[in-house]
Amino acid sequence: xxxxxxxxxxxxxxxxxxxxxxxxxxxxxxxxxxxxxxxxxxxxxxxxxxxxxxxxxxxxxxxxxxxxxxxxxxxxxxxxxxxxxxxxxxxxxxxxxxxxxxxxxxxxxxxxxxxxxxxxxxxxxxxxxxxxxxxxxxxxxxxxxxxxxxxxxxxxxxxxxxxxxxxxxxxxxxxxxxxxxxxxxxxxxxxxxxxxxxxxxxxxxxxxxxxxxxxxxxxxxxxxxxxxxxxxxxxxxxxxxxxxxxxxxxxxxxxxxxxxxxxxxxxxxxxxxxxxxxxxxxxxxxxxxxxxxxxxxxxxxxxxxxxxxxxxxxxxxxxxxxxxxxxxxxxxxxxxxxxxxx
Amino acid sequence: xxxxxxxxxxxxxxxxxxxxxxxxxxxxxxxxxxxxxxxxxxxxxxxxxxxxxxxxxxxxxxxxxxxxxxxxxxxxxxxxxxxxxxxxxxxxxxxxxxxxxxxxxxxxxxxxxxxxxxxxxxxxxxxxxxxxxxxxxxxxxxxxxxxxxxxxxxxxxxxxxxxxxxxxxxxxxxxxxxxxxxxxxxxxxxxxxxxxxxxxxxxxxxxxxxxxxxxxxxxxxxxxxxxxxxxxxxxxxxxxxxxxxxxxxxxxxxxxxxxxxxxxxxxxxxxxxxxxxxxxxxxxxxxxxxxxxxxxxxxxxxxxxxxxxxxxxxxxxxxxxxxxxxxxxxxxxxxxxxxxxxxxxxxxxxxxxxxxxxxxxxxxxxxxxxxxxxxxxxxxxxxxxxxxxxxxxxxxxxxxxxxxxxxxxxxxxxxxxxxxxxxxxxxxxxxxxxxxxxxxxxxxxxxxxxxxxxxxxxxxxxxxxxxxxxxxxxxxxxxxxxxxxxxxxxxxxxxxxxxxxxxxxxxxxxxxxx
Numbered sequence: 001x002x003x004x005x006x007x008x009x010x011x012x013x014x015x016x017x018x019x020x021x022x023x024x025x026x027x028x029x030x031x032x033x034x035x036x037x038x039x040x041x042x043x044x045x046x047x048x049x050x051x052x053x054x055x056x057x058x059x060x061x062x063x064x065x066x067x068x069x070x071x072x073x074x075x076x077x078x079x080x081x082x083x084x085x086x087x088x089x090x091x092x093x094x095x096x097x098x099x100x101x102x103x104x105x106x107x108x109x110x111x112x113x114x115x116x117x118x119x120x121x122x123x124x125x126x127x128x129x130x131x132x133x134x135x136x137x138x139x140x141x142x143x144x145x146x147x148x149x150x151x152x153x154x155x156x157x158x159x160x161x162x163x164x165x166x167x168x169x170x171x172x173x174x175x176x177x178x179x180x181x182x183x184x185x186x187x188x189x190x191x192x193x194x195x196x197x198x199x200x201x202x203x204x205x206x207x208x209x210x211x212x213x214x215x216x217x218x219x220x221x222x223x224x225x226x227x228x229x230x231x232x233x234x235x236x237x238x239x240x241x242x243x244x245x246x247x248x249x250x251x252x253x254x255x256x257x258x259x260x261x262x263x264x265x266x267x268x269x270x271x272x273x274x275x276x277x278x279x280x281x282x283x284x285x286x287x288x289x290x291x292x293x294x295x296x297x298x299x300x301x302x303x304x305x306x307x308x309x310x311x312x313x314x315x316x317x318x319x320x321x322x323x324x325x326x327x328x329x330x331x332x333x334x335x336x337x338x339x340x341x342x
Numbered sequence: 343x344x345x346x347x348x349x350x351x352x353x354x355x356x357x358x359x360x361x362x363x364x365x366x367x368x369x370x371x372x373x374x375x376x377x378x379x380x381x382x383x384x385x386x387x388x389x390x391x392x393x394x395x396x397x398x399x400x401x402x403x404x405x406x407x408x409x410x411x412x413x414x415x416x417x418x419x420x421x422x423x424x425x426x427x428x429x430x431x432x433x434x435x436x437x438x439x440x441x442x443x444x445x446x447x448x449x450x451x452x453x454x455x456x457x458x459x460x461x462x463x464x465x466x467x468x469x470x471x472x473x474x475x476x477x478x479x480x481x482x483x484x485x486x487x488x489x490x491x492x493x494x495x496x497x498x499x500x501x502x503x504x505x506x507x508x509x510x511x512x513x514x515x516x517x518x519x520x521x522x523x524x525x526x527x528x529x530x531x532x533x534x535x536x537x538x539x540x541x542x543x544x545x546x547x548x549x550x551x552x553x554x555x556x557x558x559x560x561x562x563x564x565x566x567x568x569x570x571x572x573x574x575x576x577x578x579x580x581x582x583x584x585x586x587x588x589x590x591x592x593x594x595x596x597x598x599x600x601x602x603x604x605x606x607x608x609x610x611x612x613x614x615x616x617x618x619x620x621x622x623x624x625x626x627x628x629x630x631x632x633x634x635x636x637x638x639x640x641x642x643x644x645x646x647x648x649x650x651x652x653x654x655x656x657x658x659x660x661x662x663x664x665x666x667x668x669x670x671x672x673x674x675x676x677x678x679x680x681x682x683x684x685x686x687x688x689x690x691x692x693x694x695x696x697x698x699x700x701x702x703x704x705x706x707x708x709x710x711x712x713x714x715x716x717x718x719x720x721x722x723x724x725x726x727x728x729x730x731x732x733x734x735x736x737x738x739x740x741x742x743x744x745x746x747x748x749x750x751x752x753x754x755x756x757x758x759x760x761x762x763x764x765x766x767x768x769x770x771x772x773x774x775x776x777x778x779x780x781x782x783x784x785x786x787x788x789x790x791x792x793x794x795x796x797x798x799x800x801x802x803x804x805x806x807x808x809x810x811x812x813x814x815x816x817x818x819x820x821x822x823x824x825x826x827x828x829x830x831x832x833x834x835x836x837x838x839x840x841x842x843x844x845x846x847x848x849x850x851x852x853x854x855x856x
Contacts, residue, residue, distance in 0.1 A: 055676065065394070082750060086544020088531050091751075094540040168800060168808065176531030199486075199797045200529045202790065205685065206486075213481035215798065228692060 040280035043103060047078040050271075051099070052108045053092020055085045058204070059225060059305075063137055063269050064108040066301040070292035077288070079106075088112055088176060090123070097124060101274035103281030106133065106289075110269045111180060114323050118330035119178050120342045125327070126272060131282055132319030133289040135270035137224075137302065138312045140242040141184060142252065143171070144219040144226060144235040146211060155238045155258055158218065162194045170197040171218040172207045180265045181220055183333050184241055191260035211235065222267055223248070224305030241265075246309040263329060268312075270319055286316055343470055347705070350698030353399070354706070363400050364703060367407035368710045372718055374408075375415020382412020383549050384744035386673040398681035399696040405674045406700045407707040410466075410653050412670065413613060414458035414711050417646050418719075421450045425560045425737075430613035430649040432556075432775070433621035437634060437641030443574065444637045448719070449583045453639055454646040455715035456588060457595060461647035462708030464599045465606065465654030470701045473658050473690075480662045483815035483828065487795035487803070491810075491832035493788035497781070498836040499615060501843060506772030508847035514774040518781015519788075521546050528790035541753040548782045549673075550745040550754040554761025555775045557741045561734045562766040568730060583639065591643045594624055602648035606655025613652035614780065620648030650711075654704060660685050661697065795829075 039045075050068055054060035061083065068079040084092040089112045099105040113126045124130060145158065152158040162169040174181045185198055199216055201207035204225060211219040212234060219226070219235065229235040237252045241264045245254055255264065271289050273282055292298055293313055302308055314322055334341050355361055374385035386408055393401040416431035421438030434454065441450040497519075501511040524535045525545025536542040567573040598620040605616035624644035625634050634641050660671045678685045683693060690697060745758035765775055796803065803809045810833065814825035 084544075084750060086749075087526055087533070087540060088543075091541055091544045170798065176526075176529075179531070197797055197800060199794055201794065202528050209481055210485065213483075213485070215482075215485040232691075 040278075040284055043278075043281050043284060044077050046104070047080050048104055048106055049099070050079050050081050050106050050108060051092050051096040052081055052083045053085065053089040053096075054110075055083060060108055060110055060269060062305075063301075066298055067108070067136060067271060067289065067292055070295040070298035071288050073295055073297060074292050075288045088116070090116065093124060097129075099274075101276040103273060103277045103285060105274070106285065107272040108269065109272060111265075111267055111326060114326045115178055115180065115330045118327045118341070119334055119339065122342065125323075126270075127320040127323040127327070129275055130272040131275050131277070131286075132314070132316050132323065133271045133273055133282075133286050134293055134316075135268050135314035135319040135322060136289075136293050136298070136312060137267075137269040137305070137307045138310060138314070138322070139222045139224055139267050139305075139307055140240060140246070140264060140310060141181070141220060141222050141267070142237040142241065142249070143188075143239040144211065144221060144229075144237050145217070146214070147233050147236045151217075153238075155253060158238055159192050159194050162196050162217075167195040167197065169194075169218075170199050170216045171220055172201055172210045172216040173198045173220045174200060174202065174207070176200070176202075178330075178334060178339060180267060183330070183337070184265050185220060186337065187262040188241075188255070188260065191255075191262065208235075222306075223309065224307060227304070227306060242310065248306060248309040265326075265329065268314075268322060268326075270314070290315055346694075346698045347470060347702055349695075350700075350702030351706070353695065353699045354403070354702050360400055360403070363396070363404050364407060364706070367404045368411050368707055368714060369718075371408035371411030371707075372415040372711075372715065375412040376418035376718075382408050382415065382670055383552060383673065384740065384747075385412070386670055388744065388747055390673060390676060393677055394681075398683055398693070399699040401677050401681060402674065402683075402696060403700050403703040405670070405677050406657070406704050409656075409670045409674070410462050410650065410704055410707040411711055413650050413653055414454065414462070414646070414715060417454040417458065417642075418451060421454065421642070422447060423560070426556055430617045430652070431645070432614070433617045433645040434642055434649075436621065436645075437636070437638045440635065440637035441639070441642070446637060449587075449639065450642050451719050452583045452716070453588065453642050455711060455719060456583075457598075457643045457647040458650040459708055459712035459715070460595060461599055461602055461649070461651035462653055462711060463705065465603055465651040466701065466705040466708055467654075468603055469654035469657055469704070473661055473697075473701075476658055476662045479815075485795070486791040486798055487810060487813060488815075488829040488832065490788055490791040490795045491829040491836070493784050493791065495832045495836035495839065496615065497784050497788070498839040498843075499619070501777060501840075508843045510771070510773045511777050511843075514768070514777035515781040518778040518783075519785030520781075521551070521778075522782045522785030523789065527793075528786075529793045541751050544749070544751070545786070546757055546782065547749055547754055548779065550758035551761045551782055552779055553741045553745050554758040554763075555765035555779060557737055558758060558762025559765030559769060559775075561737050562762060563769065564730060565734060573730065587639065588643075591640055594640050594644050595647050597623060597627075598644045598647035599651045602651025603655045605648070606652030607658055613649040613656060616648040616652035617645040620644040650708065653708075657700075657704070661689060 048071075050064055052060055052064040061081075064081055068081055072078055082095075084095045086092075089109060093107070093109065093113060093116075096105065096107040107130065109126065113124065116123045117125045126132065143155070143158075145152065152161040171185070173185060176182065182198070185196075188194075189196060196218075198220075199210065201210065207219065207221070208226060208229060210216045212229070218238075223230065223237070226235055230237075237249055239258065240246065240249055240252045240254045242254055243256060243264060245252065245257075255262070273285055277285075299308075302312060331341055353360070354364060370385055371382050375382050386405055389404070393404060396404070413430060416426055417434045417438065420426040420431040420435035422442055424435050424439040426432040426435050438450045438454070441447065497515055501508060501515050522545075524542055526533055526543055533543050564573060601620045601623060602613070602616040605619055606613060621641060621644050624640050628634065628640065630638075656671055660674065675685055678689070683689060683696075741758060742755055745754045746752070768778070769775065799805065799809045799813075804811060806812055810827055810830040813827055813829055815828045817824050817826055
């Protein structure tokens with residue numbers, strides 16, 4: 001079986017997994033049991049610490065704040081957020097692994113932890129070295145252009161225009177080695193045969209400003225991060241990189257509809273605890289974080305970030321499945337890209 | 343503009359809690375600027391995590407006010423203890439500290455108060471008039487290639503700041519740039535110079551570097567003097583400057599405002615370059631050049647007017663381009679991000695109310711320097727009476743806390759003490775501490791924009807169509823519109839500055855050798 005056929009086969013499985021997890025979420029929110037929140041042996045008798053491996057202003061910082069507030073609202077237990085940015089999440093992950101496995105320390109992390117493990121197995125596997133408490137955000141990527149763009153108006157005309165530029169067209173991206181963005185763009189360029197210069201921005205504002213000011217021709221991003229531009233009709237999506245059209249974007253074709261057969265990579269964010277933390281404390285934390293996902297404030301936050309466009313919720317089992325599948329997916333991709341997988 | 347300013351002022355002063363924050367920021371900025379070993383940066387780093395609970399306008403205003411009053415406050419320690427609160431106060435110490443040793447501390451501090459207020463208010467007025475048009479223009483015309491060219495120009499000028507010779511100035515800047523490359527590269531995320539030490543992947547933060555180079559190394563220097571018996575406690579005086587004395591310096595004030603505003607616009611340099619250039623121009627235009635460095639009032643006035651004039655100007659690249667002009671404006675970026683905001687052209691579109699509250703707060707904060715500063719000065723002068731053996735441990739303790747709080751990493755404390763030792767050794771060798779710090783700050787900004795700029799220009803920077811020659815920005819004049827290759831002009835400006843400084847150094851070499 002070739003890499004291409006493997007990824008094609010993966011699309012159906014991926015979509016089915018997402019739909020099933022949506023059903024599980026509905027059941028979880030309905031059956032949440034207040035009694036399950038009884039503190040095991042008095043735990044926690046003080047505030048929890050949440051290590052966030054990214055700055056307070058980005059997507060991870062925001063979801064960490066929203067989740068911490070929701071957990072506090074549900075349990076009346078405070079959570080101190082400790083931001084340790086740098087090294088694409090490795091500084092925070094390392095700091096977390098050095099904390100005591102007593103249940104008082106939890107971690108926020110994104111799919112970068114899975115892709116890092118896929119590339120280098122000496123790095124922690126979030127599904128084995130940690131216990132996922134909840135995955136609270138799963139989202140897809142899109143390609144955006146300016147709404148007032150006249151050179152092209154949709155995906156087909158964009159691809160034709162890019163091909164006519166002989167490699168001079170550009171797209172703003174976050175293209176660190178092995179990242180979801182870089183891998184997805186490789187899928188797209190391989191599938192379409194277009195040659196496009198990827199401009200790597202490590203900060204959101206200059207990335208979005210580059211498209212708004214006409215410094216680049218397109219932008220690769222997730223919808224929640226550019227919602228204000230979409231609402232203001234400054235940007236418009238021309239391609240959704242997902243297996244089917246999300247209800248929030250009924251007029252935007254998917255990459256499958258545009259003839260690309262790769263399995264989409266998703267961005268996901270979740271919360272973890274040490275695998276060796278006491279089981280009763282882990283259970284309390286699972287209940288707390290999973291119920292916090294259903295809290296009104298967190299639901300509103302996720303909605304504001306388009307995180308309700310596809311099912312975002314994963315419980316511990318669902319998260320492990322997602323992480324394991326993602327690691328396998330990245331490993332295949334890295335090998336196909338010729339990267340050295342350790 | 344006036345309507346917006348009045349609306350911003352009304353928003354600022356209509357809520358008791360916002361007024362309380364404003365007053366705390368004014369006083370806190372002055373105090374932390376004045377207390378040796380800590381600075382407005384330390385205060386900003388300490389309070390940053392707590393500002394998440396404030397309204398966005400309150401939080402951003404808080405840092406903007408601290409920036410204004412702290413820039414002035416840093417002059418106090420520069421004048422009284424030869425410890426600049428931050429790099430932009432360094433030239434203030436050149437004449438301010440000798441004035442203190444001559445028993446004229448009151449006159450020096452009083453002049454710093456008045457000139458900081460004048461420079462800051464003038465700058466705030468221009469900022470209010472100019473920032474939004476510049477932001478609208480910049481989004482379409484200033485991108486990575488131009489920002490890299492700006493950084494190159496800034497580095498070329500920075501090399502002439504603070505070192506005994508141009509060569510030592512350049513070595514200082516290059517060392518700073520090299521330090522700035524530690525950690526992941528901004529494009530591919532590849533680790534460099536981390537030696538498998540994970541925390542280094544996050545890079546070297548510049549706040550611990552500043553604390554080490556200025557505060558810790560000064561403690562070491564003074565301790566050495568104490569140990570060998572050459573330490574002289576500064577003299578206490580409360581003589582304020584007379585109006586006639588200040589009026590005589592009106593040309594220096596005006597010149598410093600212009601220099602300060604121009605330099606403040608350069609991202610990553612701002613107030614520091616402004617203070618040094620203004621001081622340099624004061625020396626260049628003076629008929630009594632030999633009096634500088636021995637306690638000349640004009641030296642203090644030139645430095646302090648310019649660095650506060652740069653505060654408003656430094657907000658333009660921050661707000662218009664998302665580029666921090668210095669250490670504190672970089673912390674302001676984090677404050678923006680904590681509130682789900684990102685400085686840059688879009689902030690005018692997304693949060694106009696917030697921007698005008700900040701503008702109004704900066705205007706009133708600069709005016710406050712005049713009134714509160716004069717009241718505060720008499721108290722601050724009593725710091726001169728604290729014995730060194732009590733002051734030094736306090737400085738080290740506060741600096742250590744400030745360094746750790748930057749990112750919550752022990753690495754930053756180690757960096758601070760290492761920088762302190764390096765600074766102690768480099769100072770006596772005539773290297774530039776300001777140049778080193780500028781290298782760290784500008785190096786990081788410049789590297790990412792160099793790489794992105796090359797990608798944008800398809801790795802053909804001198805292509806007529808897509809390179810610097812083809813990147814023409816429209817400049818509207820009253821009668822016509824001209825198109826200028828801004829990036830190219832800045833690169834040429836940097837090269838000319840570089841060539842001129844090398845030429846001057848080569849001509850001066852025989853006398854230096856002798």
